[in-house]
Amino acid sequence: MLRHIIALIAGGLFGSGLFLSGMTNTAKVQGWLDVFGDWDPTLAFVMGGAMIPMALAWLVRNRRVTALTGAPLPPPASSEIDRKLVVGSVLFGMGWGLAGLCPGPTIAALSYGGPGLYVFLAAMLTGMLVAPSLRARLDRAVPAE
Template sequence: MRIALGFVAGLVFGIGLLMSGMANPAKVLNFLDVAGPWDPSLAFVMGGASVTAFLGFRLVWRSPAPMLGDTFRMPATSDIDRPLLMGAALFGIGWGIGGFCPGPAWAALAMGAPGTLVFLPAMLIGLTLGGRLKPALAT
C-alpha cells in the first residue's frame, strides 16, 4: 500500500509539473533571467506549493502518527554546515545552467525533451560522486 500511495503522489507531482510548464527548462531559465524575458510564473507555482505544503503539514501534525507508519521521522539535526551550503550552491548552479531540478527533469523525460538525455545522466553521476565524496567534504 505504501508503494502504491508513493507512486500516486509522484504521479500527481509529475502531472502538476507538466501542467504548470515547470518541466520546460526554458520557462525556468526565463524566471532566472530578470534582465531578459523574465517570466514570473515559477514564483506563482512555488507560492502555491508553499501554501499547499504549509496547510498539509498543519493537518498531518494533528495526527498522533503517520497513516502508513508508527512514528514521524524528523531530521536529527538542523545545523547549517559546509556540506549543506555546498550542496545548495551546486544545486542552484546546476538549476541555473540546465534549467532542471531533479523532479522536473524526470517529468521532462516523459515528454522526450532532449536536454534530459544529457541532464539526467549527469545528475546521476553527480549524485554518485557526491555520495562518495561526502565523508571527505564533511571534515
C-alpha cells in the first residue's frame, strides 16, 4: 500500500512539474530544440532543475540497498555506450524534435492534448510494442560488436 501511495505522490509531482515547466507545450519544446532558429532557452532551467535533484538522488542511492518501501533497489544502469543506446537516443531525439513530445509529457497532457497528442500516443505505444521484436530481429541480422 505504501508503495502505491509513494508512486501516486511521485507521479503527481512529476506530472505537475512537466505541466508547470512547459514541457507539455509542444511549441515550447520545439523552440528549445531550434538552436539555429528562434531558440527559446527557458527549458534549460527545467533541464538543470531536473539534473540537480537526480544527481543528489544518485548519491543517496549509492548509500542505500533498499527503497523507502523496503524493496531492494535495482543495480545501477550500465554506463556502456553501445549500438542500442545510440539508436534509441537518435530515435527518441527525432520523435521529440518532430512532435515536441516524449513519453512523460504525453501522459501528463492526456486530459487536454487534442488530436495530435493522441496520434503521437498511438505511435509511441506502437513503437513500444514493436521494439522488442524489431531489436531481436536486428540483433540476429547484425550482431553487436
